[in-house]
Amino acid sequence: MRAVIFGASGLLGRSVLRAFADTNVTGAGFRRSNGLVRVDATSASDVERLLDRDRPDVVVNCVGERRPAAWASTPDQARGRNVDAARVITESARQRKARLLHISSDYVFDGKSAPYRPNDRPSPLNVYGRWKLLAEQVVLAACPDAAILRLPVLYGPAQFAAETNLTDIARQVSLGARLELDDVCVRYPTHVDEAAEVCRRLAEALLHGQCTASVIHWSAAQGFTKYRLALVVAHRFGLSDERIRAGEADAARGDRPLDCRLVCQGLPAAFGSVHRRPFRTEFPSVVEPWLLSPRPVES
Incomplete structure (x- = not known):
C-alpha cells in the first residue's frame, strides 16, 4: 500500500504516520521537519505535485486547526486549514x-441529544464545528466514496504543553495555578495512537472494498469535564487540588457542546478489534513530561 498523510506534523498526523510505517508512506506538513515533505495543503499545485510524484493508493487528510485562539485571531487561515485544504486534497x-x-x-x-450516531443530523454551535461540517460536505460532494472519520478530543505524546487540553491542564495543575475549570461540558479523551490504528484499519478496508459507510465514529467511552481531568491528574501525581475550582466557563459561552458522545457504528465487518487504551492507564505517561517541566507551554 502506498499512502500519503497530509497534516503529518500535528498530534494525530504524527501518530497516523507511525501507524503506516510498514507501508510505502509519505508524510506531508506545512513545515519540513523530521523527514516530512513541505506542502501547503491549501495549494492545489503543491498537493497535485506530491500526489503525482508518489501515486498513493490511499490519502489521509489530518489537516485542521482546532485551537480557539486561531479561530479568533486568524479566521481566514483557520478556515483554510479546515475547509479549503479538504477541498484541494479531495479533488486531487x-x-x-x-x-x-x-x-x-x-x-x-x-451536544444536546447525545449519544450521536453517524447518520444523526449535525448541528454545530461554533465556527469550528461549522467548518468541519462544511469540510465533510465538500469531501462527499467531490468524492462520494470517501470515508469520513469523526473523532473526539485526542491526547497523546505532545510536542508542547498546549498541544492538547490534557497536557495543558496538567501543566497548570503542577504549577499550582489558581484554576476555575468547566465542570459541565463532557469530553471523551481518546488516545491518539488508538485513533491512528483506526485510520490504518479504515485505509485497508477502503482498499479492499470493505468500507461501505461514508461517515464513521470512533471514541473512548469514558467522559470527563475539564475540572474532572484536573482532579484526576492532581490525585494521580499527589498534587494539591486546593486551587482547582469547578466552574461553567465553557457552558456559559453557549458555543461549546455539552455532550457529544459518539456511537461507534459503521465500522467495516472485517475491521477486527482495535487495542482500546483506558484513559487512567495511559494518561500518566502522557502528562508526566509536562509536570513542573522547563519545556515551553506553547509553540
Whole structure:
C-alpha cells in the first residue's frame, strides 16, 4: 500500500504516520521537519505535485486547526486549514483515483441529544464545528466514496504543553495555578495512537472494498469535564487540588457542546478489534513530561 498523510506534523498526523510505517508512506506538513515533505495543503499545485510524484493508493487528510485562539485571531487561515485544504486534497485524490480518508470532529453536533450516531443530523454551535461540517460536505460532494472519520478530543505524546487540553491542564495543575475549570461540558479523551490504528484499519478496508459507510465514529467511552481531568491528574501525581475550582466557563459561552458522545457504528465487518487504551492507564505517561517541566507551554 502506498499512502500519503497530509497534516503529518500535528498530534494525530504524527501518530497516523507511525501507524503506516510498514507501508510505502509519505508524510506531508506545512513545515519540513523530521523527514516530512513541505506542502501547503491549501495549494492545489503543491498537493497535485506530491500526489503525482508518489501515486498513493490511499490519502489521509489530518489537516485542521482546532485551537480557539486561531479561530479568533486568524479566521481566514483557520478556515483554510479546515475547509479549503479538504477541498484541494479531495479533488486531487479523486482525479488520481486514490481512496480518501478524511478526519472530522464531534463538534459537528450541538451536544444536546447525545449519544450521536453517524447518520444523526449535525448541528454545530461554533465556527469550528461549522467548518468541519462544511469540510465533510465538500469531501462527499467531490468524492462520494470517501470515508469520513469523526473523532473526539485526542491526547497523546505532545510536542508542547498546549498541544492538547490534557497536557495543558496538567501543566497548570503542577504549577499550582489558581484554576476555575468547566465542570459541565463532557469530553471523551481518546488516545491518539488508538485513533491512528483506526485510520490504518479504515485505509485497508477502503482498499479492499470493505468500507461501505461514508461517515464513521470512533471514541473512548469514558467522559470527563475539564475540572474532572484536573482532579484526576492532581490525585494521580499527589498534587494539591486546593486551587482547582469547578466552574461553567465553557457552558456559559453557549458555543461549546455539552455532550457529544459518539456511537461507534459503521465500522467495516472485517475491521477486527482495535487495542482500546483506558484513559487512567495511559494518561500518566502522557502528562508526566509536562509536570513542573522547563519545556515551553506553547509553540
